[in-house]
Amino acid sequence: MSPILDSIGSVKAYGWGKVLALTSFESIATVSVGSGGAANVEFTSIPATYAHLQIRALARTDRANAGDAVYVRFNNDSGSTYSGHRLEGNGSSASAQFETSSTSFTLNRITAANNGASQFGVFVFDLLDYKDTNKYSTARALVGFDGNGSGLIGLDSGSWRNTAAVDRIDILPLNASGFVQYSHFALYGIKGA
Amino acid sequence: MTATYDCIATTTLGSAQANVEFTSITGIYTDLVLIAVTQIGSLGDYLGVQFNSDTGSNYSRTRLSGNGTTASSERDTSQVRINFYAQPTSNFAVNILNIMNYSNTTTFKTVLTRTDQAALSTNAYAGLYRSTSAITSIKLIGPSNFSTGSTFTLYGIKAE
Numbered sequence A: 001m002s003p004i005l006d007s008i009g010s011v012k013a014y015g016w017g018k019v020l021a022l023t024s025f026e027s028i029a030t031v032s033v034g035s036g037g038a039a040n041v042e043f044t045s046i047p048a049t050y051a052h053l054q055i056r057a058l059a060r061t062d063r064a065n066a067g068d069a070v071y072v073r074f075n076n077d078s079g080s081t082y083s084g085h086r087l088e089g090n091g092s093s094a095s096a097q098f099e100t101s102s103t104s105f106t107l108n109r110i111t112a113a114n115n116g117a118s119q120f121g122v123f124v125f126d127l128l129d130y131k132d133t134n135k136y137s138t139a140r141a142l143v144g145f146d147g148n149g150s151g152l153i154g155l156d157s158g159s160w161r162n163t164a165a166v167d168r169i170d171i172l173p174l175n176a177s178g179f180v181q182y183s184h185f186a187l188y189g190i191k192g193a
Numbered sequence B: 001m002t003a004t005y006d007c008i009a010t011t012t013l014g015s016a017q018a019n020v021e022f023t024s025i026t027g028i029y030t031d032l033v034l035i036a037v038t039q040i041g042s043l044g045d046y047l048g049v050q051f052n053s054d055t056g057s058n059y060s061r062t063r064l065s066g067n068g069t070t071a072s073s074e075r076d077t078s079q080v081r082i083n084f085y086a087q088p089t090s091n092f093a094v095n096i097l098n099i100m101n102y103s104n105t106t107t108f109k110t111v112l113t114r115t116d117q118a119a120l121s122t123n124a125y126a127g128l129y130r131s132t133s134a135i136t137s138i139k140l141i142g143p144s145n146f147s148t149g150s151t152f153t154l155y156g157i158k159a160e
Helices: none
Strands: A004-008 A011-017 A025-032 A041-043 A052-059 A068-074 A082-089 A092-101 A103-110 A121-128 A137-146 A152-160 A170-173 A186-191 B006-012 B017-023 B033-037 B047-052 B059-066 B072-081 B082-087 B093-099 B110-119 B122-128 B138-145 B151-157
Touching: A004 A186, A004 B047, A004 B059, A011 B093, A025 A041, A025 A137, A041 A186, A052 A170, A068 A137, A068 B110, A082 A103, A082 B059, A082 B072, A092 B072, A103 A121, A103 A137, A103 A152, A121 B110, A137 B110, A152 B059, A152 B122, A170 B017, A186 B059, B017 B151, B059 B082, B072 B082, B082 B110, B082 B122
Parallel strands: A137 B122
Antiparallel strands: A004 A011, A004 B017, A025 A186, A041 A170, A052 A121, A052 A186, A068 A103, A068 A170, A082 A092, A082 A152, A121 A137, A137 A152, B006 B151, B017 B138, B033 B093, B033 B151, B047 B082, B047 B138, B059 B072, B059 B122, B093 B110, B110 B122
């Protein structure tokens, strides 16, 4: 890795990359959406070797609208087994919503076809204790986009009322046929002790 | 599976400084995470972030905030930096910036940020840098000096 110049005010200090590797955080799988788009994103055969999972995404859907929600399912379960809460800021006011007995965990909105060109939404999604068979799976997410005069920022929490270990995660656009080119989804595992 | 989440650079201020800048950032990672524990001298107010030494009006952000009494939301447009508010003068704020897909040259760059200071408020931000250039430098600035003891750590996360 190239040396990093770390300049602090009038003082410059030279450091080097990979000062410390936190080996508990590992890349499991990545989906980069190509020119044809993708109807959904599936992470399957997720190994049970981690304590927690994190998905980091940059995404935009083809919905003819300025924004589109994303929903998440575990283990291909489309039953009414999900619930969640959302706290959202739209640049003018804050609001909160909840859902019960839903068929998916719905996240706040990312960008869609009517948002400005080159504007993609992003989210960081954490699924905690995903392999614990003694309790329901709980997730949280930080989701948002900004459009220089528009935008949303949201905090989401969700529960899947199932004690099965999660070995598959599906991510889908709520009102679109798919995610557009350059959307990018990366699944990471975080090890426990 | 490949281990990732590398510490690229870290700094603890031994004296008050006007700014902190990470330069020559390698493009080998997918995302950057910048953790800044900051106190801003006599003025407090905001932590400003600029990329690639770009001082044009290319920055904006949407904010969600709770101050213990009310939840609110507001935004900045066409700014010369992304402003993360609720920076204290008497305590330290914790700022975690997720700079997503920072090295791609196709999309504008979005920064998901949490800024928390227990005595003031808790905040979440979606920030935008309207440039498709890969980010190779990050400059952190405030309305007055960062106080001694402020820390800044930059991590890289690489998707395989």
